[in-house]
Amino acid sequence: MGKGSNLRTLGDFNQAVVLDAIRRSPHGRSRVELGELTGLTQQTMSNIARKLLQAELVLETGKVAQARGKPRTLLEVNPDGHYAIGVHVDPANLNFVLVDLAGHVRADRRLPTPSNHTPAGIVNLIKVTCDALITEAGIDQGRLLGLGVAAPGPIDIESGVLLDPPQLPSWHNVGLRSELREATGLHVLLDKDATAAATGELWASSERRRDFLFFYLGSGVAAGVVIGGEVIRGVSNNVGEVGEIIVDAEAEDLDYGRRGSLNTSCAPQGLVRQAVRHGLLDPPATETDYADLQQRFTRLCRLADEGNAEATAMLEASARRLGAGIALMINMLDLDLAVIGGPIWSLVRDRFLEVVPEGMKGWLVRPDAGVRVEGSIVGDRVAAHGAAALVLDHFLSAHPSVLLME
Amino acid sequence: MGKGSNLRTLGDFNQAVVLDAIRRSPHGRSRVELGELTGLTQQTMSNIARKLLQAELVLETGKVAQARGKPRTLLEVNPDGHYAIGVHVDPANLNFVLVDLAGHVRADRRLPTPSNHTPAGIVNLIKVTCDALITEAGIDQGRLLGLGVAAPGPIDIESGVLLDPPQLPSWHNVGLRSELREATGLHVLLDKDATAAATGELWASSERRRDFLFFYLGSGVAAGVVIGGEVIRGVSNNVGEVGEIIVDAEAEDLDYGRRGSLNTSCAPQGLVRQAVRHGLLDPPATETDYADLQQRFTRLCRLADEGNAEATAMLEASARRLGAGIALMINMLDLDLAVIGGPIWSLVRDRFLEVVPEGMKGWLVRPDAGVRVEGSIVGDRVAAHGAAALVLDHFLSAHPSVLLME
Structure with a gap:
């Protein structure tokens, strides 16, 4: 049931809206600009600015000269x-x-x-x-x-x-x-x-970046979905379990997980298993020591960087399969931006940014829709x-x- | 950018919220109940009710006796x-x-x-x-x-x-x-x-049914996604293209579409093609006459209803594959309800409602989450x-x- 808006709840809401607008403006905003951005009257804006200053959530950080009238004071978020x-x-x-x-x-x-x-x-x-x-x-x-x-x-x-x-x-x-x-x-x-x-x-993104698929590469793979500036959570906050999606029906069977799935194709565990089978890496003592798996995966990436053809082919196949998976999610959700990040992203970033878009071809229902693939602007610690x-x-x-x- | 709420826009918004609440209450609501449902004051509610009555959008349809005080008048939507x-x-x-x-x-x-x-x-x-x-x-x-x-x-x-x-x-x-x-x-x-x-x-659903996957079965297959009572539209209103998702990596190759995909497994075109190959149906003169394809598909369903084992197996495989596809989408979006409907739904309804949940097993990441599968409450014309x-x-x-x- 949609709730109507009564006046008493508007004050806090508007204050939060203004603080959001200030936080997202790295170079500060004047009260007049903030009024225009948020649709609030100048009277309301002045009251809110006073409250935010009192709470030490924002600072007055300078003045901008106007063509006419007195210079406008800028408000910036107070980092401290x-x-x-x-x-x-x-x-x-x-x-x-x-x-x-x-x-x-x-x-x-x-x-x-x-x-x-x-x-x-x-x-x-x-x-x-x-x-x-x-x-x-x-x-x-x-x-x-x-x-x-x-x-x-x-x-x-x-x-x-x-x-x-x-x-x-x-x-x-x-x-x-x-x-x-x-x-x-x-x-x-x-x-x-x-x-x-x-x-x-999303927090680090500009106002233009409000709808995207986030593909998470860590010890496991998963997705986040951002629609209209909101992170989709699902009915139990367990959104994004995409590892079972099949991205290569012809992939080799690794005696582990679902053959040709995103899980087995793109997470370190599957790639290390493949590399061990092909004699590129020594087998790990146990398959549940993820710190060890990540070290072995790092070694595989280094082999590829050094020019090892088999390691390169393995990582490129992984990137193409990730492209297929991203395309399937983009088809479903009609998004035009996929962002990839997570703990192992920096190990594969350059290679994946080159190959993933290739992998999407043939899977996108609307290949001309101009879907972009970008790396996280935050990095491995996102x-x-x-x-x-x-x-x-x-x-x-x-x-x-x-x-x-x- | 979130917009602040100024007073002048609240009137229309609140009026729409109240009309929504009345439309969703088949047995009518009193002004007091509507105030409680929408969070609006009784003064605001009375003003809105007067405007809605003037516009002939609602009717006063009866009175409900109270334990104390005078009986309350019920407001119902005016069908006309x-x-x-x-x-x-x-x-x-x-x-x-x-x-x-x-x-x-x-x-x-x-x-x-x-x-x-x-x-x-x-x-x-x-x-x-x-x-x-x-x-x-x-x-x-x-x-x-x-x-x-x-x-x-x-x-x-x-x-x-x-x-x-x-x-x-x-x-x-x-x-x-x-x-x-x-x-x-x-x-x-x-x-x-x-x-x-x-x-x-969504329109026909009660207030409890605000998050679900809608799986559309027509000449093509596609999905709709409802989150928090809103139909997700995507960045270009082309959400729901799920036909390329692979739901059976071992499916037979039909020389058409992607092998083992939802498109080839669950839409009439793929099923008719399969049935023709197995000698159950005569080949159509052309594969782009969808009215003819639907008639042939109807014939296939009738064969299964009459007990033909091969037709039955074909439709059950289709239902299991649809189950896999639904499970993959449920995993991704963390929903707990899948609703199936569309132009061919009534032909397969009983069989699919029995077999689809079976097909989901083995694909659901959280099999104990109690995901339900239901038929559309609206029917083929949804x-x-x-x-x-x-x-x-x-x-x-x-x-x-x-x-x-x-």
């Missing part, structure tokens, strides 16, 4: 107005960023996920690292809004629980959100890795950025997160 | 407040409905799409049929809001043009919207068939209903259609 920490728990790596309200990274960390870790060990490692980041950044802890956690799905968003992520085999029904709340004393949000990554990309952005959005956005905060 | 016609141009059939504001069908027609038709011939046929429907229904033409047209994609929504629908091979860049505007004198909206069908299903609903929504809804009206 608030902070958030984002951590991305990938089976191979833990990525941390401490960001300020302007989205700048004030401190960061990348750690390999310990082999044979326990959930309790990871919780402790996150707590210790958060403490170190806060100290290093030298921020006012009172302005730290909380900790956002991006983790492999499926998750139960109501209870803040990781259910049974296939790539964290020792994790079953781990109440990560409440355990981290208790360990760190911070407010904690939990979200799915690919959804957080799409959020991070899911950690997104997790931090979710925390800032939860407190500050005109479209508050549906996620529950402990 | 407005009308719209919807036509679904499927390559095999033309389906027409004339509906009133309550969504009741006041007149309807189903015609086979003439073989060797021209676009001009179809335009004329639509014009003549609209005239006949208006006369038959005996409605006040001044209250007919317009004609909605559901047609196979791809379409150019800006110009109201059918680009080059694969199943209407003689149609290239046909300006259907303006030609129909000229021929009928009615306001005309054009939308893609599967999107219109999803709209029709796209025509949706086309009419788009017209009513365009004029009356709180979330006006983005479609352009001639």
Whole structure:
């Protein structure tokens, strides 16, 4: 049921709309410009600006001369107005960023996920690292809004629980959100890795980039979907499970996963398995040590970079298959931009940006629609950025997160 | 950029929200109930109710006794407040409905799409049929809001043009919207068939049914996506092209389309081709006469109903493959309901509702998530209903259609 708008709720909403507009304007905006952008009257704008200044969420940072009349004062977001920490728990790596309200990274960390870790060990490692980041950044802890956690799905968003992520085999029904709340004393949000990554990309994007597919390449593959500036979440916040899509019906059988699927074609586990079969890599001791798998995958990428023809062919086939998968999703959702990112993206970026569009040909229903493929503008840590952005959005956005905060 | 809400736009918006709430309440609502449902104050509600009564969009239809105080007057939508016609141009059939504001069908027609038709011939046929429907229904033409047209994609929504629908091979860049505007004198909206069908299903659905996948089975296959009570449209209104998705990597090669895809597995063209190969049907004279293909497909369904084992196996394989496709889309979008409908749905309904859920097994990433599969509550004409609903929504809804009206 659509809700009507009563007056009493408009104040906060409009304040959030204006803060959003200021956050997205790196060079500042005058009150007049903000009024035009948001459709608010100048009287309302002045009141909101005063409140935002009082709360130290924005700063007056300069004046712009006008052809006529007195110069206009610019409002910019106050970077030190608030902070958030984002951590991305990938089976191979833990990525941390401490960001300020302007989205700048004030401190960061990348750690390999310990082999044979326990959930309790990871919780402790996150707590210790958060403490170190806060100290290093030298921020006012009172302005730290909380900790956002991006983790492999499926998750139960109501209870803040990781259910049974296939790539964290020792994790079953781990109440990560409440355990981290208790360990760190911070407010904690939990979200799915690919959804957080799409959020991070959207947060860093300009106003023109409001509809796109985000393809996440990490220990697993998944997709995020952004429509009209909103990250689609699904009915249980588990959107984006695209690994079972078949992208090459003629692919070799790896005795693992679904033959020719995105999972087996594009995630390190499948590619390492292929490379081992072809004698390019030594077999790993275990197939569930994702930090080790990522090292082997890195070795495969290096072989290709050094000119090894078989490694090159393998990675190019992977990119073409990813192109097929992206095309199938673009066909379905009628998007014109696919953005690729995630923890292993920088290893394959140049090769994939060249080959993926080739792979899309023959699969796109409307090949003339001008679909673009771009790399993430945030980089490998995009899911950690997104997790931090979710925390800032939860407190500050005109479209508050549906996620529950402990 | 999010827009702030100024007061002057609130009146119309709130009026539309209230009308929506009344339309969705088949047994009427009191002003007090509507205030609670929409979050509006009783003062605002009374003003809006007066305006809606003046415009003859709602009626006072009775009183409900209260435990205390005086009985409350019920407001119901006035069926004769407005009308719209919807036509679904499927390559095999033309389906027409004339509906009133309550969504009741006041007149309807189903015609086979003439073989060797021209676009001009179809335009004329639509014009003549609209005239006949208006006369038959005996409605006040001044209250007919317009004609909605559901047609196979791809379409150019800006110009109201059918680009080059694969199943209407003689149609290239046909300006259907303006030609129909000229021929009928009615306001005309054009939308893609599967999107219109999803709209029709949503319109007929209760408040609980706000997120679902709509799978469209007609001369072609396609999907509609409904999220949070909104039909997803894509960046060019061509959402839902899912026919290239591979649902059986081991399927037989039909020398046509992509082997094992939804297109070749679930649309009449592929199934008739299979049946001809297996000697169950005579080969058609041409493969682009979709009315003829649909008759042959009907014959195949009848063979299965009569107990022919090969025909049964063929249709069951089709249903299992559709299940795989639905599961892949559910995985991606995290929905918990798939609704199937469209022009050929009633031919396969019982068999498919039994077998499709079976086919989903093994493809669902979260098999315990309780995904339901249901048949359309509207039926074979759901796209025509949706086309009419788009017209009513365009004029009356709180979330006006983005479609352009001639």
